Amino acid sequence: MTASTRLSPAEQIPFFTGAESIRRTWAALEARLREVASVGRFTFGTLGRELEERIAALTGAKHAIAVGNGTDALIILLRAAGVGPGDEVIVPAYTFFASASAVLHVGAEPVLVDVVPGSYAMDPAAARAAITERTKAIMPVHLFSQMADMRTLRDLADEHGLLLLEDSAEGIGMVMGGRHAGLWGGGGVLSFFPTKTLGALGDAGMILTDDDAVAERARRLRSHGQAVDGSYEYLELGYNSRLDEIQSAVLLTRLETLAADIERRAELAARYDEGLAPLAPVVRIPFMAKAAEPGNTVWYVYLIESDHRDQLVAYLAAHGVGTEVYYPRPLTEQPALAPLPGARHPVPVAEAASRRAVGLPLYPDLTNDQVDRVCELVHRFHKELS
Template sequence: MQVPAFDLTRQNEQLAKPLAEAYQKVVAGGNFILGEAVKRFEAEMAEVLRVKHAVAVANGSDALVLALMALEIGPGDEVIVPGFTFFATAGAVCRVGATPVFADVLPGSYNLNPAAVRTKVTSRTKAIVPVHLFGGPAAMAELMALASEYNVAVIEDAAQSGGSICGGLPTGSIGDLGCFSFFPTKNLGCFGDGGMVTTQSDALAEKLRMLRVHGARKKYYHELLGFNSRLDTLQAAILQVKLPHLGEWLARRQAIAAKYREGLKGVPGIHLPDEAEGHTYNQFTITTPRRDALREYLAAHAIGSTIYYPLGLHLQPVFSGLGYGRGDLPVTEELTETVLSLPVFPELSEAEQEYVIAKILKFSEGETCRK
């Protein structure tokens, strides 16, 4: 048996007819930039996410940049971000001229540690960017209270948590702004790049809509210095086809996670991620001190797995000038050496998952015997 870490073709095959019809409709209409499908998708997402405004943009990285720009964050400002996350979270801060300040994460959730964030706040801090990593909600109640105490903004990086719930609210609807990605492997993915910024603020939404079209409210009249970041109509139409299925896909991801928990509970050397209400498991990420050996073993048995992420952001070469070194974020550094994401996607079959679990158990038995 071969089990991929992720397989998008199965989902697309199931939706082949409506996806083809959506594509043909856009082509026939001839409006490929910010067309009607974009407006409809924005309205549908605003309803799903329970926000007043959902502004579609070109990708998740741009969503973060635009959110920072809308808050007028720039040179001289600091933004607190987790050390353990995808590069774009910190890269966006640098792209607006501000300085990323790296805080450590919690070992079980992999998300920002509010206590660590508190130690990083200075008079230059303008925002905190919690990431709902792997679909698991960050500690938003504590982080929002902290942000209120220091009068700083909160930008949720919800790129991996489309549809996740935190304290009864959708991720991306809690902070001042929420940022989403529609990269193909996300909970809701298009056929390329796509993103979105959400907010309850009329003023911020107006700025975002201007910033995504070179800072213009009226064509060729530029009031702000923005750039070109628009979700194209074809991608919006594809996302409209997929959106009604999001609930069932998330339920399937949660069922897969539950099966992994049942099958791997108590296995020596295997540590499961924290359980969290509203977690949507864009990834099911375990930790093990024998990560590399397990990954090689799984690969030898045709099972895909992925390392998210092999190096903390504070140790990335591009950020070497910020003065961080090994030992500064101990939890982040331990995670980079122990995390392994197992196959999880809605179309993963039970037989495939049982095969993955069986092989991990076999590996663990062998390791135990050698000890």
């Protein structure tokens, strides 16, 4: 019997839970759910449109287009922006699979490049080296806690006449130079997966864009390619990706606490920083890239690196602490991407991170004592190694 199986549920620290947040906001959520039931429309109705308006106001986007999930948002954005067969899209090699699979779904080819150490964002120099005559777009990903270097990437895209699209699935609340994540080029996306900074109770997503043409086509594509006037005239093949009203109700409720949730995440991250800093350089704690600035940082995941990552994960699990390995292999090593044509670009930083990086619990329901407990266990693990 392991230590974790002997611990009571109250003593365990899950990688993520939102149970207490749901309890705190249940009265407001229940009122919105009753509204959904009384109206009797369950797929993209009044609350879905209200959510679009609220997200547009929050981010400053001219258009916010609600869809079924973050992956659909990426696929629809790529198509709406004109990416298709024969095109190449530059994507970081260290990210979730959907960043590359969305490119494949529209018939284009993801070109995988390395990331910047510590920030895990696309390396602009690697992106420049990957540009060919077939390159149509550069698509950085904003991972874990901060945006990619969007000023440099926008200049690079402009220099070569390329689309700049953003996988800003984790980026709600992140701002650089007064511009919200997802709005530095043709558009971006948000994911509202339950663990996200703004999370639903299921899948949900949003497309952000200031481009009227991209927005019009995205709205058409999310509803089978139907003309946006709802006339049952289908102009192209699209998708069934309309956000349901129940998830809209959840997200509207959680928007009320988003600012406080972001602040709480920052407090917890600072506590981790203080608790784990003495372990440097054996343990690498997150650091802000040079492109980071006030407002850019929104703590979604607290990612550390250790040469003994897998043993640390097992040790923490045995003591009741959940973790998540982001990501156990770079996209260059994914079997589904192996048949991609062309030479692969070297991705040593992504490869190293895939061996060393692990996410620790970080969410508003986490207590200070729980963070201190995780830090204590990380210290104890490395002390026992020596």
